Amino acid sequence: DAKTTQPTSMDCAEGRAANLPCNHSTISGNEYVYWYRQIHSQGPQYIIHGLKNNETNEMASLIITEDRKSSTLILPHATLRDTAVYYCIVRPNRSNDYKLSFGAGTTVTVRA
Amino acid sequence: DGGITQSPKYLFRKEGQNVTLSCEQNLNHDAMYWYRQDPGQGLRLIYYSQIVNDFQKGDIAEGYSVSREKKESFPLTVTSAQKNPTAFYLCASTSRRTGTLTNYGYTFGSGTRLTVV
Numbered sequence: 623d624a625k626t627t628q629p630t631s632m633d634c635a636e637g638r639a640a641n642l643p644c645n646h647s648t649i650s651g652n653e654y655v656y657w658y659r660q661i662h663s664q665g666p667q668y669i670i671h672g673l674k675n676n677e678t679n680e681m682a683s684l685i686i687t688e689d690r691k692s693s694t695l696i697l698p699h700a701t702l703r704d705t706a707v708y709y710c711i712v713r714p715n716r717s718n719d720y721k722l723s724f725g726a727g728t729t730v731t732v733r734a
Numbered sequence: 735d736g737g738i739t740q741s742p743k744y745l746f747r748k749e750g751q752n753v754t755l756s757c758e759q760n761l762n763h764d765a766m767y768w769y770r771q772d773p774g775q776g777l778r779l780i781y782y783s784q785i786v787n788d789f790q791k792g793d794i795a796e797g798y799s800v801s802r803e804k805k806e807s808f809p810l811t812v813t814s815a816q817k818n819p820t821a822f823y824l825c826a827s828t829s830r831r832t833g834t835l836t837n838y839g840y841t842f843g844s845g846t847r848l849t850v851v
Contacts, residue, residue, distance in 0.1 A: 658840070663822070663847075664844060664845065665738075665824050665826070665842030665843050665844050665845050666777070666824070666826075666840070666842050667842070668839040668840060668841070709776070723779070724769070724776040724777035724778075725776045726774075726775060726776045727776060
């Protein structure tokens with residue numbers, strides 16, 4: 623399975639954009655990039671995912687580099703409620719295997 | 735509303751006891767998963783099931799057991815063989831439908847915090 627590398631932590635100012643990087647240099651051609659976040663003592667929440675095109679939804683934008691070896695999750699206007707652990711995950715390259723592997727993620731702290 | 739329900743939210747177990755954590759979903763999802771999370775750590779896969787009456791071990795299955803008799807339910811038993819069971823347990827599900835980008839996301843329950851006393 624492709625592995626991901628994320629910074630351990632980052633701070634962000636409230637109201638500013640938060641850019642969360644993720645490296646996945648061993649990603650295979652048909653593996654998707656997923657982002658989840660986990661607010662303290664809750665289950666992880668799906669944010670967004672993509673294959674190779676940039677994606678946007680009501681929560682965030684996902685920018686995937688052309689070579690697909692890295693991606694950036696963008697929270698356009700961070701709020702205090704966005705403080706959470708953010709996980710970047712690559713889906714296994716098997717059609718009948720839906721396991722996702724969660725690493726330690728990036729702890730994002732949004733400050734007023 | 736559709737979702738995953740885990741119960742109880744908090745569970746205390748005496749050493750040597752087996753306990754069962756409940757996970758029920760009404761999303762009509764085929765696959766279900768159990769993860770364990772220790773403080774400050776990521777999630778580790780315990781067991782998963784892609785269809786009824788079938789399940790596979792994850793990365794840390796020792797000391798745990800599961801069953802999948804119904805599509806909606808995937809209970810996890812923490813046995814006395816699990817030497818360090820105190821942790822946050824998360825259940826998740828996902829659809830196995832293929833072909834569309836939007837059907838692969840996991841839905842998680844709110845978790846059960848198990849403490850050995």
